[in-house]
Structures are given as C-alpha cells and as structure tokens.
Amino acid sequence: MGQLLLNNVQKFYGDFEVLKGIQLEVKNGEFVVFVGPSGCGKSTLLRMIAGLDATSGGDIVIGGLRVNDLPPVKRGIAMVFQSYALYPHMSVFENIAFPLRVEKMDEEKLKAKVEHAARILHLDQRLQQKPGMLSGGQRQRVAIGRAIVREPKIFLFDEPLSNLDAALRADMRIELAKLHRQLKATMIYVTHDQIEAMTMADRIVVLNAGEIAQTGAPLELYHKPANIFVASFIGNPKMNFLPVTCSAVSEAGVEIDYQGQKATIPVTPRQGAVGKTLTLGVRPEHIQIGSGDIQIRVAPTVIERLGAQTVAYASLDGEGENFCATLPGGAAVRPDQPLMAGINVVDCHLFDDKGISFERHVELTDIDVNLLSPTVAE
Secondary structure, three states, rough: OOEEEEEEEEEOOOOEEEEEEEEEOOOOOOOOEEEEHHHHHHHHHHHHOOOOOOOOOEEEEEOEOOOOOOOHHHHOEEEOOOOOOOOOOOOHHHHHHHHHHHHHHHHHHHHHHHHHHHHHOOOOOOOOOOOHHHOOHHHHHHHHHHHOOOOOOOEEOOOOOOOOHHHHHHHEEEEEEOOOOOOOOOOOEOOEEEEEEHOOEEEEEEEEEEEEEEEEEEEHHHOOOOHHHHHHOOOOOOOEEEEEEEEEOOEEEEEEOOHHHHHHHEEEOOOOOOOOEEEEOHHHHEEEEEEOOOEEOOOEEEEEEEOEEEEEEEEEEOOOOOEEEEEEEOOOOOOOOOEEEEEEEHHOOOOOOOEEOOOOOOOOOOOHHHHOOOOOOO
C-alpha cells in the first residue's frame, strides 16, 4: 500500500537544521503537493523519502515498513526529476523499459508493461522514436512512463514541469491529474508554484524554513490560512495586508480601526486584543471599485489587462506597489487616476501581532465544503 508516515523527521547539515521535526501522514492514493519558497526544505524532504539523502533523525515509514536504512531501489518508490534524464541514443521504448531490463524481466512481460504505460501516456505512436524527436512535454511523459512500469507504491515528482514553457506546463498539469485518477496511485509532488499546488493537489503541505506552516485541501488553505505566511503564499496575486488597531471585541467579532474607519470583522475574538496593532488581510479578487465596509482611496500605478480580468497595482502611503486589486476585464481604471476601493468585512482575514490568523466566521458553499475533504482511495 502507498501509505507514507513521516515521524519527527529531521535533517542537519553540520549544525544547521534544514528540516525541523516534520510530522506528516500521506494516505494511500492521495495526491500531496509540497509547496514553499526556495530553501524551505521541500526538495530535501522528497529526496529523503526517496533515499537519496540520509535522515538525521526520525522515521520514514512506507506501507508500514521503516525504510530509513533501505536503498532507494528497495523502498517501493519511483522518482521523476526536473530534468528528463533520458538516454538520447535509446528509443522511447528502451528508455521506458530501462528499469525493467536492469531487473532482467522476461521480454514478453517487459513489452506488455511498456506498451501499457505508453498507451496511458499517449506515447504508443512514438515508441520507436528517439528523445531528440520529441517535444519537452513528450519527453517528460517518457520519464513518467519509466516510473509507471516499476509499479511503485509511491510516485515522487521533483518540480517536473519547471523546464517547460507556460502552455506545456498547463497541459502537463491536466495530464498528471488525469494520470493520478487513472492509476489511483499515491503521488507526492514538489513545486514552488502555488498554482500547480492548487490545481492538482488533494492536500497541500506548505513548508517554511524547514517546518510545516499548514496542511490542508487547496480551498481550506485559501479560505482559512493559519498565518500570514500561508495567506501570502496561497493565492495569485497575493493577499493585501493593512495595519489596523483593535478597538473593541464582541460576540460579533473584532472591531478594527483603519485610518479612522471602524468595522467589525466576523472572527472569533481573543482576550487582550483591544488596543493592539493587528493585520487585516484581503485578497485582490475581493476588492471592488466603489462602496464597501472599508474604503481606501488609491491611485493605480500599473494596470495589467488580461482579458477576462484587469489587475491594478497601487501604492499606499508612498511605500511601493503594496496594494493590488483583481477587477473585471472591462473595469474603467487608468494609471494615476484616483479611485475608491471597497472592502467588505465578510471577505477579510485578521492576524494577530505574531501573524497567527483569527478563526473566521465564514460559511463556505456546498461545493467548497466538499472540496475541503477530497475523496482519497482507501
């Protein structure tokens, strides 16, 4: 079974602690994405699961078996790297078949496995071609096919789409999502691209400085980020943050003051919040032109026309482009022309002086609730 348990996993390079007691369980058949900024430890963690890097502490358990001391070939995993790592002198067939030839598999069984993988990946008409005759997306599919034929317990992907152009990345995201549904296999995918994480994952693990900042379904992280780091990392463009003062608390929520405007944010209040400086968060897509519970006068400095959407960037208090709004494509906004941006309290997030999120009183739609708990193969 493709179950994975990471129990207090640590990694040191000398005295520097790269991974700080990672605790995580991945269910059989789950598609889990490790996401985070460069240097957060996500690729190191994947390499430790694969057996390419040794653990400094804790246990890695795959299918109920502790694998810390096992070589990669005996862990029941298959890894797809950022680089295709194909043999240019071999055909597509031989590239996919290579791990099976190393195992000295019977030729008839080997052929059946390779052809089966090629059909899944739509490579059955390319088996006699060399990698040089293929597109980047096709080459990456060959690398995935080489993993499929091994029938691993867990597939590991280390930023496999980062070498592709934008259009191919979008196509390959769809192909990988289809592949997961077809194989019903456990997959762990590393990326720094939160769009890849949001579109493919059953569950996202957000890493920051060697620790898990939050784990949850994509929409759970979007609607209820645990802290400012997750709130700023999940969502594109990233969330806006405004300094506010807590003026009162009640059963209805926390009353905040922003430049003389008072509004009650529907969150669970905490003792000792009154008088403290808090951070109000609002996503660009929740900002509108005109009225709102809180209004901010801004003058856009940069306008991006994307067709279906218009993204406007403005400077608050002369401190750079730190305020962003995603508006309808036909929005009547112009650079350097002031406008009133409106924010409704139901769309707001609130964070304390340590960056921890207040619990939001949000009622998610039925679709959102279903997506918060994605179905995973037992």
